[in-house]
Amino acid sequence: MFNKTNTWSRRGFITAIAGTGTAMALNPLPSWAFGGIDPKVAAIVAATIGVDTHNHIDVPLDKAEIPGPNIDLAGEMKQSGFSAICMTFALDYQQLSKPGEAYERFLNGLASMDQQLANNGMKRSLNLADLQAAHNNKQPTVIQSVEGGHFLEGQIDRLAVAYARGLRHLGLLHDSDASVPLGDVYTNPPRWGGLTAFGAEVIRECNKLGILVDLTHCDTATVAAALKLSTKPVMFSHTGLDTQLGHNTNMANMMKPRLIGKTEAKLLADEGAIIGVWTHLADSALDYAQNIRALVDVVGVDQVCIGTDTKLTGSYRSPKDKGGFGGPPPGGGQGRRIGDRTNQTWEGQQVGFFYAVVDALLKTGFTADEITKIGGGNFCRVFGAATNG
Numbered sequence: 001m002f003n004k005t006n007t008w009s010r011r012g013f014i015t016a017i018a019g020t021g022t023a024m025a026l027n028p029l030p031s032w033a034f035g036g037i038d039p040k041v042a043a044i045v046a047a048t049i050g051v052d053t054h055n056h057i058d059v060p061l062d063k064a065e066i067p068g069p070n071i072d073l074a075g076e077m078k079q080s081g082f083s084a085i086c087m088t089f090a091l092d093y094q095q096l097s098k099p100g101e102a103y104e105r106f107l108n109g110l111a112s113m114d115q116q117l118a119n120n121g122m123k124r125s126l127n128l129a130d131l132q133a134a135h136n137n138k139q140p141t142v143i144q145s146v147e148g149g150h151f152l153e154g155q156i157d158r159l160a161v162a163y164a165r166g167l168r169h170l171g172l173l174h175d176s177d178a179s180v181p182l183g184d185v186y187t188n189p190p191r192w193g194g195l196t197a198f199g200a201e202v203i204r205e206c207n208k209l210g211i212l213v214d215l216t217h218c219d220t221a222t223v224a225a226a227l228k229l230s231t232k233p234v235m236f237s238h239t240g241l242d243t244q245l246g247h248n249t250n251m252a253n254m255m256k257p258r259l260i261g262k263t264e265a266k267l268l269a270d271e272g273a274i275i276g277v278w279t280h281l282a283d284s285a286l287d288y289a290q291n292i293r294a295l296v297d298v299v300g301v302d303q304v305c306i307g308t309d310t311k312l313t314g315s316y317r318s319p320k321d322k323g324g325f326g327g328p329p330p331g332g333g334q335g336r337r338i339g340d341r342t343n344q345t346w347e348g349q350q351v352g353f354f355y356a357v358v359d360a361l362l363k364t365g366f367t368a369d370e371i372t373k374i375g376g377g378n379f380c381r382v383f384g385a386a387t388n389g
Contacts, residue, residue: 276307
């Protein structure tokens with residue numbers, strides 16, 4: 001079990017990396033931070049290693065389509081105000097039916113992302129020092145993530161391959177079971193009694209290598225077992241409190257199985273896990289800030305982070321597949337839809353995502369220091385501990 005008390009000091013860590021006065025001295029505001037943005041908001045954004053802990057970047061998973069249309073990831077990140085995103089993709093949007101298929105998709109996705117990062121002059125951050133350096137140099141960066149352990153197909157040695165390719169954030173489960181299951185998915189009927197033996201092996205190997213484990217999509221039994229097992233801090237990157245259902249009844253009914261209750265939130269927080277609040281069920285930045293406030297009131301400001309579950313760049317759909325990723329016409333594209341794209345999360349949004357959220361958090365009563373924690377400091381603390389393999 002991870003012992004949060006003996007492993008790190010929240011107060012010392014936040015003071016070291018995110019004190020607004022020191023950070024401002026080291027990181028004067030970039031020129032693009034001005035232009036209709038409140039200077040106080042801009043100052044907080046500049047002083048914070050802002051991290052979106054769950055952002056989908058769609059790329060081809062078919063070798064013949066690598067690397068897909070060029071994407072302006074660096075431009076979108078600078079507009080957003082984030083220093084980093086956990087750049088994720090999933091392998092089970094399309095049915096996995098053949099042995100080795102998930103692993104092939106995984107490697108193809110990484111190859112696509114390699115090229116897109118090179119095109120944008122960006123690199124993956126492999127540890128906390130990389131994140132800090134990128135922020136100090138005002139260079140957008142990403143933390144490589146994948147949503148679901150489908151690519152493992154029961155072969156634990158593939159984690160070392162993934163680590164060598166830059167993976168530092170693993171979503172243990174996604175919507176469908178892997179060919180060798182790792183645990184029970186929270187939106188599916190329980191089948192495995194929680195965390196499986198292979199799921200436990202994966203967590204132990206992630207702890208050993210230095211890969212942050214994400215328990216989103218895990219049911220309560222799987223979460224409880226994972227928390228007891230892990231020797232490093234874990235996270236729940238994108239969800240919301242089940243008391244915050246918004247104003248759209250249809251959306252609330254669809255998302256409610258993916259929300260967590262106060263009891264589970266406290267269980268996670270008590271074991272040192274951080275919880276990311278997504279943008280679903282929030283019709284405005286102020287609604288989103290209030291959803292963050294509701295979770296902070298339950299678990300405390302040190303255990304909450306931002307995990308939008310949006311896309312900074314456009315959706316991609318394979319020319320061969322009519323369903324694809326649900327994006328624009330075949331061949332990919334940069335189409336924008338309110339609520340889907342990070343920098344256009346809400347109708348009438350005039351500034352990048354993190355700027356809008358910082359402004360809303362201030363209006364909701366959060367202090368600059370609290371915003372620095374929620375905006376990225378809490379994630380940095382857990383990421384640093386988890387990746388110290």
